[in-house]
Amino acid sequence: MSPTVLLVEDDRELRNTLRDALGVEGYHVHASASLADARALLAHAVAEGGLDLVLLDLGLPDGDGEALLTQLRRDRSTPVIVISARHGDDPKVRLLDAGADDYLVKPFSLAELLARMRVAMRHRGMPLRPAVVRYARDGLEVDLEARQVLRDGAAVHVTPTEYALLARLVRSAGQVVTHRQLLADVWGAEFTEHTHYLRLYMGQLRAKLEADPAEPRLLLTDPGVGYRLVEPAESAAGPHLGRG
Amino acid sequence: MLRSVAMQIPNASPQGRPRAPWWPGLAAWMAAWALMLALDGHVDLASQALLLVPAAAVAAIWWGPALSATTIGLAVLAFNFSFVPPRGTLAVDLHQHGLLLVATVAVSGIVTALVARLRRLASEAEAHAQRSDDLRHLGDALRGHDDPLDGEALLRRMLGRLSGTDAVLLVVSAEPGADSASAPERWFGQPTSAEQDDLCLCVHDGRALGPGSGRREEQPACYLPLRGRQRTLGAALVRLDPAAPPGEAERSHAQALCDQFGTALERAAAERAAARAHQQAQLQSMRSTLLSAVAHDHRTPLATIISAAGALLDQADRLDAQQRQRLAATILDESTQLARITDNTLQLARLDAVGLDLAKDWESPEELIGSVLRRLRQRDPGHRLRAHVPPGLPLVRCDAVLVVQLIDNLVDNALRHGGDGGPVEITARAEGGRLLIAVRDRGPGVPEALAPRLFEPFSRAQPAGGAPAGPGASRRGTGVGLALCRAIARVHGGELTVRRRRGGGASFELSLPVDPLPAPPDDAPPQETGR
Numbered sequence: 001m002s003p004t005v006l007l008v009e010d011d012r013e014l015r016n017t018l019r020d021a022l023g024v025e026g027y028h029v030h031a032s033a034s035l036a037d038a039r040a041l042l043a044h045a046v047a048e049g050g051l052d053l054v055l056l057d058l059g060l061p062d063g064d065g066e067a068l069l070t071q072l073r074r075d076r077s078t079p080v081i082v083i084s085a086r087h088g089d090d091p092k093v094r095l096l097d098a099g100a101d102d103y104l105v106k107p108f109s110l111a112e113l114l115a116r117m118r119v120a121m122r123h124r125g126m127p128l129r130p131a132v133v134r135y136a137r138d139g140l141e142v143d144l145e146a147r148q149v150l151r152d153g154a155a156v157h158v159t160p161t162e163y164a165l166l167a168r169l170v171r172s173a174g175q176v177v178t179h180r181q182l183l184a185d186v187w188g189a190e191f192t193e194h195t196h197y198l199r200l201y202m203g204q205l206r207a208k209l210e211a212d213p214a215e216p217r218l219l220l221t222d223p224g225v226g227y228r229l230v231e232p233a234e235s236a237a238g239p240h241l242g243r244g
Numbered sequence: 245m246l247r248s249v250a251m252q253i254p255n256a257s258p259q260g261r262p263r264a265p266w267w268p269g270l271a272a273w274m275a276a277w278a279l280m281l282a283l284d285g286h287v288d289l290a291s292q293a294l295l296l297v298p299a300a301a302v303a304a305i306w307w308g309p310a311l312s313a314t315t316i317g318l319a320v321l322a323f324n325f326s327f328v329p330p331r332g333t334l335a336v337d338l339h340q341h342g343l344l345l346v347a348t349v350a351v352s353g354i355v356t357a358l359v360a361r362l363r364r365l366a367s368e369a370e371a372h373a374q375r376s377d378d379l380r381h382l383g384d385a386l387r388g389h390d391d392p393l394d395g396e397a398l399l400r401r402m403l404g405r406l407s408g409t410d411a412v413l414l415v416v417s418a419e420p421g422a423d424s425a426s427a428p429e430r431w432f433g434q435p436t437s438a439e440q441d442d443l444c445l446c447v448h449d450g451r452a453l454g455p456g457s458g459r460r461e462e463q464p465a466c467y468l469p470l471r472g473r474q475r476t477l478g479a480a481l482v483r484l485d486p487a488a489p490p491g492e493a494e495r496s497h498a499q500a501l502c503d504q505f506g507t508a509l510e511r512a513a514a515e516r517a518a519a520r521a522h523q524q525a526q527l528q529s530m531r532s533t534l535l536s537a538v539a540h541d542h543r544t545p546l547a548t549i550i551s552a553a554g555a556l557l558d559q560a561d562r563l564d565a566q567q568r569q570r571l572a573a574t575i576l577d578e579s580t581q582l583a584r585i586t587d588n589t590l591q592l593a594r595l596d597a598v599g600l601d602l603a604k605d606w607e608s609p610e611e612l613i614g615s616v617l618r619r620l621r622q623r624d625p626g627h628r629l630r631a632h633v634p635p636g637l638p639l640v641r642c643d644a645v646l647v648v649q650l651i652d653n654l655v656d657n658a659l660r661h662g663g664d665g666g667p668v669e670i671t672a673r674a675e676g677g678r679l680l681i682a683v684r685d686r687g688p689g690v691p692e693a694l695a696p697r698l699f700e701p702f703s704r705a706q707p708a709g710g711a712p713a714g715p716g717a718s719r720r721g722t723g724v725g726l727a728l729c730r731a732i733a734r735v736h737g738g739e740l741t742v743r744r745r746r747g748g749g750a751s752f753e754l755s756l757p758v759d760p761l762p763a764p765p766d767d768a769p770p771q772e773t774g775r
Contacts, residue, residue: 107579107583179605194762195605195606196606196639196761196762199606199607199608199611199639200639202608202611203608203610203611203635206610207635213610213635214610214613214614214617214631214632214633215614215617215618215631216611216614216618217618220614220615220618221611221612221614221615222615223607223611223612223615223644223645223647223648224603224605224643224644224645
């Protein structure tokens with residue numbers, strides 16, 4: 001069965017383009033142009049068997065898409081990717097902290113969108129049960145159950161803090177994790193302003209795990225927002241992959 | 245501390261001087277009289293009479309001149325009656341005692357007059373000091389506030405000393421150029437409607453009304469205009485105590501306080517107007533930046549996109565797959581460029597705006613450069629980009645989005661114009677408390693004629709002299725790109741410069757200040773993430 005996507009976007013051209021492009025990729029797309037429309041479609045889709053993903057524009061004619069995000073987060077764990085023309089990073093961080101799975105600023109490429117959608121669906125249900133416990137990509141292997149980090153097959157020694165940071169990113173592999181989330185989960189809620197901790201430990205991790213720390217390919221930076229461990233190779237997705 | 249001193253009002257009676265007690269004068273006289281009685285018969289009459297002089301002088305320190313003079317008269321009569329023979333009568337032997345009594349009266353009178361004069365001078369000096377104190381206090385208070393209206397309570401209390409009740413203030417709109425007839429009015433205190441009319445009249449005329457002003461002398465209150473240099477910005481009403489009308493000095497002091505307040509109001513209004521004009525000018529310049537961006541930089545990519553898309557649509561069946569691919573790639577390239585130009589223009593406009601809030605945080609140079617590399621690698625199939633970033637660079641406090649945009653623009657510029665296929669290097673190093681990031685290419689370098697204007701928006705515009713730009717130069721300009729780069733460097737307290745490289749090419753060099761880092765984390769075992 002093809003995954004079902006709710007697309008909320010008020011611009012007609014972009015809506016049609018995305019619907020066609022996602023259709024070609026095998027998605028079943030419900031498109032709506034307003035908040036009210038989206039709510040109706042949401043109720044309908046839930047009755048029919050559920051949604052796999054929501055693509056949400058922020059500036060809608062009858063309100064802000066943020067309201068729908070709040071509602072979605074209250075009721076169910078359907079992944080939400082925000083697509084917005086809003087520039088500046090405050091809303092980006094705020095929406096991610098509020099529970100959006102990812103955030104794309106217009107204009108974006110279709111390839112980028114498809115990659116983010118794949119990742120978001122893989123992590124569906126994550127708050128209850130980690131979907132990713134093993135990670136492998138480009139010679140890096142992390143096994144959260146065995147607490148093991150391998151680089152080209154050889155064990156890498158990481159400090160407890162480095163491991164905690166890496167494990168947090170592995171659990172959200174492919175998704176951006178905000179500075180605040182990382183600091184709160186690894187150091188504790190009172191450290192959310194200590195960004196310099198993150199910089200230092202990310203630098204150490206990169207030095208141990210990246211082939212060229214100056215040009216990272218695994219531990220990526222989203223400037224002003226957070227970090228993203230690059231999407232794992234498909235073959236290593238682990239036994240928990242799939243629809244929960 | 246200074247502020248609280250400035251807001252204090254020295255405690256004083258309505259007339260500014262405490263009333264002297266009456267009893268020390270009486271005590272002085274009684275002491276003198278007791279001494280005279282005690283010495284009676286032991287000293288001669290002249291010595292006894294001499295005691296009257298110090299008593300009069302001492303009493304004059306506390307008593308007014310009228311009371312002092314009367315007392316001297318009575319005392320001399322009593323002295324005559326009690327001690328001058330024949331005792332018990334007011335009769336005087338003119339030859340023997342007349343001179344003594346007259347001399348006593350005269351000397352006591354003169355001494356009393358001198359003491360009274362001294363007292364008046366002292367009290368005037370005191371009042372004068374009090375008035376300059378008031379002016380200074382008010383001045384301090386007005387300087388301490390952004391809006392002089394915050395000092396209204398102080399002015400009302402100071403003026404209130406003329407009568408004992410706080411003054412009423414009317415302040416009309418302090419905006420210059422505003423029509424005074426329709427200006428919004430602000431009232432402080434509760435005037436009656438008749439008083440309101442008179443206050444308005446006072447503002448309108450810019451002259452005082454009431455006793456001592458020469459106009460409406462019969463009024464039970466003083467109306468004082470709050471005058472600035474150019475205009476009257478309001479008026480103060482001081483209701484008077486009919487029993488104690490203010491003197492000329494007090495009235496002119498009150499007027500001085502009012503004028504000081506008026507001048508402060510006027511200055512604040514002028515500052516507000518200047519800030520508004522500045523904002524307006526910035527808005528204007530932002531608008532023209534946006535317009536120039538559309539005119540210079542948006543039309544070329546748009547034209548390319550339109551013709552490529554048109555070709556795809558109209559000639560689809562006559563194009564082979566490779567040609568179609570190339571047209572689509574062109575559309576993608578040009579739209580990406582258009583998106584970059586739009587981002588740059590918007591960001592420059594935002595940086596120009598007043599009161600921009602930078603989202604500054606601790607950032608690692610390695611990460612900043614790393615994220616630029618990752619973004620631009622896709623456009624760098626020939627691997628021309630080379631980064632030399634040594635480990636252990638200091639963290640810098642900056643807005644990551646802006647600085648990444650800066651480096652990204654420099655690298656994009658170098659890839660675009662840095663010669664065909666030549667290498668583009670990014671280097672970073674710490675030196676003398678600053679972080680230096682350089683982007684270098686081996687292209688033709690920056691043309692001499694363009695160099696001085698390179699960081700101005702739209703420097704691609706015709707070189708001086710109208711000489712046709714070379715084929716490579718036609719796209720050398722980056723629209724607002726480099727202007728934005730320099731603006732970003734400067735809002736971070738840094739600088740962006742360009743120099744020619746030995747052996748050809750350009751080197752764009754960014755220098756950012758490095759602040760001392762807060763305490764590093766102590767490497768205690770972190771809490772386990774319970775997820």
